[in-house]
Amino acid sequence: MAAHVFDDAVALARQADGSFIGQTSPAYANMVGPYGGITAAQALNAVMQHPDRLGEPVSFTVNFAAALAEGAFVAVARPARTNRSTQHWIVEFLQQGQTVLTATAVTAKRRDTWSLNEAVFPTVPTVEQLSPLVRNAPMAWVNRYEMRYITGSFPQAWDGEDSGRSLSQLWVRDAEPRALDFCSLTALADVFFPRVYVRRSKRVPIGTVSMTVYYHADQGQISRTGAGYLLGQAQAQAFRNGFFDHTAQMWNEAGELLVTSHQLVYYKE
């Protein structure tokens, strides 16, 4: 059986010095360089594959320092601090000896405690009530996902009209279904079209600068989610002089909040 396209994309080869070699994936290409979500997943995978890893990811921040050139990159993951139940990681990607990505991660052994979701699962149509986006996008990565938008999809008309809010909601999963794991969940957390497009209906150059993912789900919840759909929601808080943010949540079909995520995105004009 051929490997899933996602597994091929995030595969890393460990080198004698402890670093990894990865490859950009044409299947997840964006307009310029790869889809940020796949690059983020590769960076998390350098932690997941590290023989010294303790526990599961709880927090992950990735900073996109430069568009990756097509081809190979070196991924260096270093456990900067190992405590009894938490571990702190620094990750860097290099191409031609230049840093193209920085990241930090916290992994932890989780324990059962009092737990509660405060963010409310929004009132939305079911998956079956919605049509998937036709997968004929010029950006290859868009075709790797089945997206059923409820609101805030890619603008139909670039008429520059202020839509009044930048909220997006969609049901989403891998186009070729695949059981969820921490890496694919990280890639999915970047699936939202840029907030500035949704708000302004205007195409301007953009690029994610930094993304943070907080993993509320542990391995058990991720395994139970399997190849099901995720309900994703994202909204900007401010657009200001070249940078906007967004906050995002992703639930599984059972209504469990799997991750909350945030981004800062560069934009022009």
Added chain:
Amino acid sequence: MAAHVFDDAVALARQADGSFIGQTSPAYANMVGPYGGITAAQALNAVMQHPDRLGEPVSFTVNFAAALAEGAFVAVARPARTNRSTQHWIVEFLQQGQTVLTATAVTAKRRDTWSLNEAVFPTVPTVEQLSPLVRNAPMAWVNRYEMRYITGSFPQAWDGEDSGRSLSQLWVRDAEPRALDFCSLTALADVFFPRVYVRRSKRVPIGTVSMTVYYHADQGQISRTGAGYLLGQAQAQAFRNGFFDHTAQMWNEAGELLVTSHQLVYYKE
């Protein structure tokens, strides 16, 4: 004129090898180790004081790897990547050769663009309509701030009753007024009492694991804010098996959204 207690606390001495020496500040002590906000401000200051810095901070993530021991620490800030208008930083704090903090920052030259606040300034009483918290807390850092809580203050009774939501809103500034800068704004972004206290009215051990700050304000807006009050708002999205998150916003009195911020916090029980 004596320096402001905050300036003393974040002061760094540059060493011949390019690293800095800082000191923990008894004036900002917390229950165990220093207030996370002052440690975060020290980490950002290692970037701000670095001779190679390009532009102003737009994104900053700090991971608290261990409680700092009282006394000196070494702060290493490295510009991992310098582009035309953005720069990517990796910061580490060391004590006895062990990593106690990791951080990444993105600094940038900002340009005037189309801008808009999407997050709505909440309907709240004015500063004058509220009483400041009496500054007699056992944690020194609490006494460094003038806090006027609107909702979600430190629980009056630890009766274990579910308050229904973890929202906090307060007006806040340095207790001894001081003109805002990027470092003090970073410290203020951590001013919120733990969400788990506000939600559960139960005292459990907690510790911030990771905090991210997105700076929507540039130097001009920070200068105009001066020594005025900030309206801070924070709310959790999920509490799950040992970790909860929060999202936060801070506006100035003119209603400008200065920062949005996020945290992941460890808790027991």
